[in-house]
Amino acid sequence: MSHAWLQNLLYLALLLGLAFPLGGFMARVLEGQRTFLHPVLGPIERGLYRLMGIREDEDMDWKAYAWSITLIKLLGLVAVFLLMKTQASLPLNPEHQANVATDLSFNTAVSFITNTNWQAYSGETTLSYLTQMLGLTVQNFLSAATGIAVLVALIRGITRRSVTGLGNAWVDLVRSVLYILLPMALVFALFLVSQGVIQNLAAYVHTSSGQVLAMGPAASQIAIKMLGTNGGGFFGANGAHPFENSSPLSNFTQMLAILLIPAALCLAFGQMVKDRRQGWALLAAMSLIFVGALSVCTQAEVVGNPALNRLAVSQVASTVSGAEQPGGNMEGKELRFGPGGSALWATATTAASNGSVNAMHDSFTPLGGLVPLWLMQLGEVVFGGVGSGLYGMLMFALVGVFIGGLMVGRTPEYLGKKVEAFEMKMASIAILLPCAAVLIGTAASVLNPSAMAAVSNPGPHGFTQILYAWSSSANNNGSAFAGLSVNTHFYNYGLALAMLLGRFGVFWPVLALAGSLVQKKHTPEGLGTLPTHTPLFVGVLIGVVLLVGALTFIPALALGPIAEQLALR
Amino acid sequence: MNTQLRPALVSFLALSLLTGLAYPLLTTGLAKVLFPHQALGSLVYRDGQVLGSEWIGQSFTAPRDFWGRPSATVDANNKPLPYNAANSGGSNLAPSNPDLHNAVQARIATLKAADPDAQGPVPVDLVTASGSGLDPHISPAAAAYQVRRVAKARGLDEAKVRDLVVAQIEGPALGVIGESRVNVLKLNLALDQLR
Numbered sequence: 107m108s109h110a111w112l113q114n115l116l117y118l119a120l121l122l123g124l125a126f127p128l129g130g131f132m133a134r135v136l137e138g139q140r141t142f143l144h145p146v147l148g149p150i151e152r153g154l155y156r157l158m159g160i161r162e163d164e165d166m167d168w169k170a171y172a173w174s175i176t177l178i179k180l181l182g183l184v185a186v187f188l189l190m191k192t193q194a195s196l197p198l199n200p201e202h203q204a205n206v207a208t209d210l211s212f213n214t215a216v217s218f219i220t221n222t223n224w225q226a227y228s229g230e231t232t233l234s235y236l237t238q239m240l241g242l243t244v245q246n247f248l249s250a251a252t253g254i255a256v257l258v259a260l261i262r263g264i265t266r267r268s269v270t271g272l273g274n275a276w277v278d279l280v281r282s283v284l285y286i287l288l289p290m291a292l293v294f295a296l297f298l299v300s301q302g303v304i305q306n307l308a309a310y311v312h313t314s315s316g317q318v319l320a321m322g323p324a325a326s327q328i329a330i331k332m333l334g335t336n337g338g339g340f341f342g343a344n345g346a347h348p349f350e351n352s353s354p355l356s357n358f359t360q361m362l363a364i365l366l367i368p369a370a371l372c373l374a375f376g377q378m379v380k381d382r383r384q385g386w387a388l389l390a391a392m393s394l395i396f397v398g399a400l401s402v403c404t405q406a407e408v409v410g411n412p413a414l415n416r417l418a419v420s421q422v423a424s425t426v427s428g429a430e431q432p433g434g435n436m437e438g439k440e441l442r443f444g445p446g447g448s449a450l451w452a453t454a455t456t457a458a459s460n461g462s463v464n465a466m467h468d469s470f471t472p473l474g475g476l477v478p479l480w481l482m483q484l485g486e487v488v489f490g491g492v493g494s495g496l497y498g499m500l501m502f503a504l505v506g507v508f509i510g511g512l513m514v515g516r517t518p519e520y521l522g523k524k525v526e527a528f529e530m531k532m533a534s535i536a537i538l539l540p541c542a543a544v545l546i547g548t549a550a551s552v553l554n555p556s557a558m559a560a561v562s563n564p565g566p567h568g569f570t571q572i573l574y575a576w577s578s579s580a581n582n583n584g585s586a587f588a589g590l591s592v593n594t595h596f597y598n599y600g601l602a603l604a605m606l607l608g609r610f611g612v613f614w615p616v617l618a619l620a621g622s623l624v625q626k627k628h629t630p631e632g633l634g635t636l637p638t639h640t641p642l643f644v645g646v647l648i649g650v651v652l653l654v655g656a657l658t659f660i661p662a663l664a665l666g667p668i669a670e671q672l673a674l675r
Numbered sequence: 676m677n678t679q680l681r682p683a684l685v686s687f688l689a690l691s692l693l694t695g696l697a698y699p700l701l702t703t704g705l706a707k708v709l710f711p712h713q714a715l716g717s718l719v720y721r722d723g724q725v726l727g728s729e730w731i732g733q734s735f736t737a738p739r740d741f742w743g744r745p746s747a748t749v750d751a752n753n754k755p756l757p758y759n760a761a762n763s764g765g766s767n768l769a770p771s772n773p774d775l776h777n778a779v780q781a782r783i784a785t786l787k788a789a790d791p792d793a794q795g796p797v798p799v800d801l802v803t804a805s806g807s808g809l810d811p812h813i814s815p816a817a818a819a820y821q822v823r824r825v826a827k828a829r830g831l832d833e834a835k836v837r838d839l840v841v842a843q844i845e846g847p848a849l850g851v852i853g854e855s856r857v858n859v860l861k862l863n864l865a866l867d868q869l870r
Binding site: 109112113116154157158159160170173174177178181182185228230231239240241243244246247248276279280283288291292295296299300301302303304305306307308310311312313314315317318319320321323325326327329330341342343346347348349352353354355357358410411412413414417418419420421424426428429430431432433434435436437438439440441442443444446447448463464465466468469470471472562563564565566567587588589670673674 | 698771783806811817841
């Protein structure tokens, strides 16, 4: 047996083990309680509020909250766009990277403000260090922090009674960045450098044999790229690049960093709604789907590519001393990670809205590639993006109690709040908009000959490349079947639209729903209440998530990866 | 919405300076002090010249050197340029793509031509392109497969070369994290020292 399975087990144990203390810490920060970081960072926090002219206890209704989040995203959009359009005349550009084309600049700006980090460019051939730092690194922080803020507003909608205020967006944003994201990123970045990830402002190095080594401030961006479920690579090869992910340990810790905050937020949620079992139930549902997906992907990649079986090549893992080899499907994979470390990364990165890759998903086996594709299509609620994963999963939880309520003929409620027609409308919009964007975008591409010309692999796999691109952007993931040539007007603008829809089209209905919940009275638990912390509810929740994902996408998946797998021999 | 303009602008500017300048520059400074070798790319020097980076593979094609994994990187004009460390990337060939099958077949033929008496199937990592195109490692099996060719081309004792390879093997961290591997650049440099 490949030790990939043991690596998976160790990963799950560490992930869940670390999520508990971090969840408790984050709940304290988000509720405004003091932590061990406050003596140092407290003055900075208060100074920021004074500069902004706000008070900590100033409440916003849902519309003001949503507009605040929208405003800071629009400012980010303008800033990244302008940096890319003018980088040639700005400092920190030792390689003299030229200004970037308008469609690519727009696509990239949208991609980073929406936490998608879809990349139609290669960092080392396109961007100056200033653009990477002041443009992209900033959005790595802010897009994650806005995800946390929206989640916290939704939680307040559940816990507060008969009021209109959801908290203050600026306070939630500042606290997320200052106490959670920034300290973790700094420590993690330094650890990555110790492993061989580069961090400098030097010009590219020319070796005596003529090789040119790309340089740059990579570690600081990669740390928040992983912790904030962003995923945008400093280099074109993303986490496969040795300067971005140098060692097995850097790989393992980066994989942990992908799911750590999303997992911990489930536990923070339980603490904030004053019923820890609620957090455990959500975490259990996510973990169970994750384990299933991970097992399929690992098995598919460890077994290897059937099409190569007739050649004189060995794809069988060996542990014979002095002749070890990982075997498996190694096209597009790095040796230090092997098929196991690549399958685990692919599953984690698409369960979350991370979208980084440490291996080329385009070269995965059909079933191995189906797993990341489908995880994205489920709406990235299996852990999911920082904040956005849990607020997405809570939408499914509402649908779950609604279906449960229909079965027994009672008005459904979740954590003491009645779930009525308006809430169901908002939850349905938040769940179905990205699905619609995926299918409509894919159909539009297939009907457009110039969009079809972007495909690089023949047969069903070519269709999968297109389906993957739309699934990735509409769900704000950002990973790609990278063979598709997406740096065209059609894809740059079309996918940008899908990314905007996938972010704004979800957090607006979520906040509207929160604004409705927060005004409701608390309904005491009765005989007809469906408890939402039991194994039964975990089962209902998993069922709802899988059912929506299956009903929406199985026809498309049958045309792509499933057809390819059946034909592969 | 107007009342939110000032906090929006101020928080955006302040957080941009904090996370976009202060944080990366502080990281750069601390990295330079704590891990100067790694921060600058773990460069390998010989006679005062930069030979490369221990983390970035190089294109070795002579029979007397151990070869690394195939690389699908290209130059600025999209022409193949293996191990181009200024433009990383993989082949993105699908498992079902006949081009992948043919490329693997051709690589096997090249290996067999360089060492006609080589026994057994070729380890898969030696005939498949890596994700970055810059993979610095091959598996111990892929190194073992090349020992005879290298020993013959250098006029060295096969057992001596084999021992050198074994000495260069790095195992998985904690026994399960990552894979056993051999760094091709380091192996070839160690080989140059052997006589």
